[in-house]
Amino acid sequence: MVFPQTPLDVRVELGIAGAWTDVTADTYTRSPITITRGAADEASALEHSKCSLEFNNRLGKYSPRNPSSPYYGLIGRNTPVRVSVPGPESYLQLAGTTSSYARTPDHNSLDITGDIDLRVEATADWYSPASQSLLGKWDSAGNRRSYLLRIIDGLVILNWSVAGTTSAFASHPLPALPRRAALRATLDVDNGAGGFTARFYWAPSMDGPWVQILEPLSNTPTTSIYSGTTPLEVAPVAATGVTPLKGRVHRAEVRAGIGGTVVAAFDARAQPEGTTSWTDTAGRTWTLGPDASVTDRQYRFHGEVSSWPARWDVSGKDIYVPVEAAGTTRRLGQGRKALESTLRRRIPSASGLLAYWPMEEDQPPGSTQAYSPVPGVRPLVLAGADWAADDTLGGSAPLPTARNPTTLTARPPASPSTGWQIEWVYNMPSLPAVQTEVLRIGVTGAAMRWVILYASTSAIRIEAQDADGAILGAFDFTTADALAAFVGKWNRLAIYTGNYGGGATLVQATWRDVTTNQWYYAGTAPTTGQGRVGEVSATWGSALEGLAVGHLAVFSTPGNGVLGVPPTTQIFEGADDGFLGETALARIARLGAEEAATVDLVGYGENRTTPSTRLGPQRPATLLELLEGIQDADGGILYERHDRTGLVYRDRKTLYNQPAALALNYLAPGEVPPPLEPVEDDQRIRNDVTISRAGGSSGRAVMGMGPLSVLPPPAGVGPYDEALTLSLYNDDQPEQIANWRMHLGTWDEARYPTISVWLHAATHLINDVLALDLGDRIQISNPPPWLPPGAIDQHVLGYTETLDQHEWTLAMNCVPAGPWQVGVVGEARADTDGSELASGVGSSATSLSVAVTAGQLWITSAAYPSQFPFSVTVGGEEVTVTAISGSSSPQTFTVVRSVNGIAKSHSAGAALSLTRPAIIAL
Known part of the structure; x- marks a missing residue:
């Protein structure tokens, strides 16, 4: 195609009945397609993408309630839409499902038992928590495991099997990879030292240069690879616990021997769009799964049409539907319901859960019942408590506290098996002076009828009694550290049973400081069966007034009967403190997994050696509020994807020291058309910044000298203050973040609110623009002499794109890239004072x-x-x-x-x- 002489191949598709339908022929060209993405500047909140276009509706096809329309009942509110243009090469599009793959039948050349070399070039979410398969011959269920290259949570893993039944593996953390990159894994099955050696590499493409990832991994003894009959697959589908890759694969190779003969050479780049089968240069014939496709389309917008307004002129002949499709955050922002607490979200997913009562209700005095989200479970009765009185646990909404007196009674459904675990969170202000009952568990189906936990300043006591109240077994934990750890902080308390052998049951209580993760155990082993939980009860008087409790859960999962071993069910882990201390991208990954049915959410940029910002607890808030809070704390960019419907969070560190993604020349036609207007204003100035940690201390940074300082003009510009409260892990962070935000807010350089490119006049830039994304760096060389000398250096935060038959323009919203050019150890120079x-x-x-x-x-x-x-x-x-x-x-x-x-x-x-x-x- 010779653009713009030949009309630009813009394609518009609607998601109709679960399939993409090309409606380009019905899309009017009299009004250009206009796409807006990203933020106007770095001070703006996340904005949903927009796409304006117009459909010819003379036949009533785009009137959702018109029975004569072929789309009747198939289009309406939030109908998916996507807009694309042709790209420079084809690729394999994979949906991440078991029917999305490329496959070639088994061949003797692929049955490699010795050294092997696997290579894949893909555009992928490299740091997704999901285990994603890239390339291999692997069938777990059929015990036909040979070799498999995969990624999970920032790791690259090579699996192989000696006999097809069990798996060996080697893995390394990934470095920070670009969105499109190549991975390589080699296995030397006999390294000459009585063992094997695996090595991993990455490169910008399969053309190299290959950079080794960390050190080689060696072990003994020597190994080999199973020669199975499983077909070779790009995105293997039959590996248990592994999902096929969701993304794009450009090339893949299998080599017999390290750097050896190419026995499979998958290459989608030159295949025509729609190709479903071809033979590669190694003689392998590839076919695609139903959900995989070869395409060269580069998507400029993915979104949803929320309304279909019918319009016509006075003659009734020009009938059309102007629509403004929106990105996914528009829909996410319509509802204001907060996500529940991390404990409330996590515990119902536990295996073996019999009953669960969060006790997060905000109820008036005199209320006595707490509901259970588990079907068939009767409410817990809590009489005399102050509801929603304690809001200090990171993983919970406010919880009740005990008054004098308070009673608790909970009856779980009958357990299908013997053995059990009770767990809750609590905060006891102080230990009673005398032994006081904290919790009583009623047991059925065993000689043990009651398990009671007592607490006092002298001991934490676990006691098992029979139906007459006789003590079958007891233990007093008197260690000072254990007593101190039991009170004055949020704890998890678990009481659970396990088979101790010889007809005895180990009854064990363990408490864990929610913040420090320190465990303490007290147990006794009476001669009795484990039984089943019949009820959980407590009566608290003045000695336990102020006790905060919540998230009582009953599990039919016994422990392993060993003293000092945590309970079997660990569903509270992490969720109890609201995942305090997890990194920004780890939280993005977790929310993406938890909210997969709501939004496609991934992170970009983190690796295990340079993690993103550690965060405070995740408190109840809407999903968008949580995501914006992550962005504010870490300082990266949250934006909507254009290659598929979903959101991306780009880690702050990916913005440092970027190479220019788009190089423009002011003197070249179409590369920098007017207007190019630098702005010297105060929109971005922040010279007095205070950052507070939610629930913690604050830090302040003030620019005291210089042209953008707090000094009054002409020595400075006067105070421009900012105060934010962020979800942060510790009190060391606020001052650091305050200084960074002050650095950004006092960068003394003009900003360029709009930098435009006319791609119809500068067609050689199309491929670079197609690869450009939000947060990327652009540079303009040879600026006019009336502007400051040197290249104009900016980051793209958003843009407006206009697509027509013969015109294609991009107007980018930019901010200076200068403050993001940071020092590198061994290379940076410090200035004199x-x-x-x-x-x-x-x-x-x-x-x-x-x-x-x-x-x-x-x-x-x-x-x-x-x-x-x-x-x-x-x-x-x-x-x-x-x-x-x-x-x-x-x-x-x-x-x-x-x-x-x-x-x-x-x-x-x-x-x-x-x-x-x-x-x-x-």
């Missing part, structure tokens, strides 16, 4: 006399020759320093002038500083 010219110089002088007014002297070329040359700026002129001499101030700089095109004289006292001083990243 103050330097100025000791004497004036002309425009052509090659020697400068520089006085240090504060801080240390500049390094000399004699002492540090490898550190030269470098650039400094004086009076807006960038000069290259080739040498420095002098052991006291002033020092002599030998320089090359006018590096940035500015040549002028400078007076004595002109400030001099590094052109690119080190910025310490957050």
